[in-house]
Amino acid sequence: MTKESRKTREHKRMKEMILAAARELFFKDGFEHVSMRNIAAKIEYSPAAIYRYFRDKEDIVLQLRHEGIRKLFEMQSANNDPDPFVRLRNRGRIYLEFAINEPEYYDLLFNMSPPSSCPPEKWFENSSEGFMRFRENVRECVESGELGQVELDTVVATLWSTVHGLAALASSGRLKSNLPSLNMDTLFEDVLDFIMIPAKTRKQQEV
Numbered sequence: 001m002t003k004e005s006r007k008t009r010e011h012k013r014m015k016e017m018i019l020a021a022a023r024e025l026f027f028k029d030g031f032e033h034v035s036m037r038n039i040a041a042k043i044e045y046s047p048a049a050i051y052r053y054f055r056d057k058e059d060i061v062l063q064l065r066h067e068g069i070r071k072l073f074e075m076q077s078a079n080n081d082p083d084p085f086v087r088l089r090n091r092g093r094i095y096l097e098f099a100i101n102e103p104e105y106y107d108l109l110f111n112m113s114p115p116s117s118c119p120p121e122k123w124f125e126n127s128s129e130g131f132m133r134f135r136e137n138v139r140e141c142v143e144s145g146e147l148g149q150v151e152l153d154t155v156v157a158t159l160w161s162t163v164h165g166l167a168a169l170a171s172s173g174r175l176k177s178n179l180p181s182l183n184m185d186t187l188f189e190d191v192l193d194f195i196m197i198p199a200k201t202r203k204q205q206e207v
Contacts, residue, residue, distance in 0.1 A: 011053070014053060015054075017045075018039060018045075018054065018060065019060065021039050022042075022061070023105070024042070024104060025039060026061065026112075027103065027107050027108075031115060032115070035057070036050055036051075039057075039060070057115075058115055058118050061112075061118075062122070064105070065123070065127070067105070068106075068108050068109045069126055069130070071098070071102060071105060072105075072130065073129075073130065075094050075097070076130070079091055084140035084141045085141055088137050088138065088141055088159075088192070089188065091134060091137060092159070092163045092192065093189065095167055095188075096163070096184070098167075099167035099170050099171040100171060100184065103171040103172070106171050107171070110164065110167070110168075111168070131160075134156075134160070135156050138152065138155050138156050138159060139152055142155055147196075159192075163188060166187065170184070170187075
């Protein structure tokens with residue numbers, strides 16, 4: 001039993017090493033430019049031996065995507081405040097934290113296109129749940145009446161593109177290097193407050 005447990009631990013350790021090396025290389029060089037041989041060289045392992053752990057490069061990148069989705073889901077799982085506006089602020093802040101702290105996973109989940117060999121339905125499997133929760137959160141905010149008379153999907157598109165744009169700039173480091181005075185801890189809340197100014201004016205005009 002001890003020997004089997006040790007073997008299992010070693011197998012898991014090797015898979016984690018391969019995934020970590022692949023994640024770094026995909027982020028740095030791009031998926032299409034990385035080979036199984038490159039990944040093997042990164043961990044000083046034989047290319048043939050990697051196939052004992054993964055079928056091919058597509059298998060590796062899909063497992064990395066699933067791991068990234070799991071990480072982001074875990075970060076968002078404690079965001080359960082009854083106030084939808086508080087949840088929305090928390091959701092955006094967590095999304096930015098993920099992009100800044102996990103740029104390689106962020107790139108895999110939100111910037112990388114499906115490999116030509118991978119069917120889109122397989123690539124996007126399990127990735128829509130987070131968006132649907134975000135949309136439901138925005139729906140609650142709209143139905144509160146605090147935003148005035150607005151179309152749900154207009155608000156969703158505005159907030160989605162805003163937080164994604166901020167995250168893309170933050171994960172690349174360009175946001176902080178070009179705007180060093182920004183408070184990254186409150187950035188989404190500050191931007192959300194700015195976006196909400198027209199909404200508050202619109203509501204006042206409707207009264």
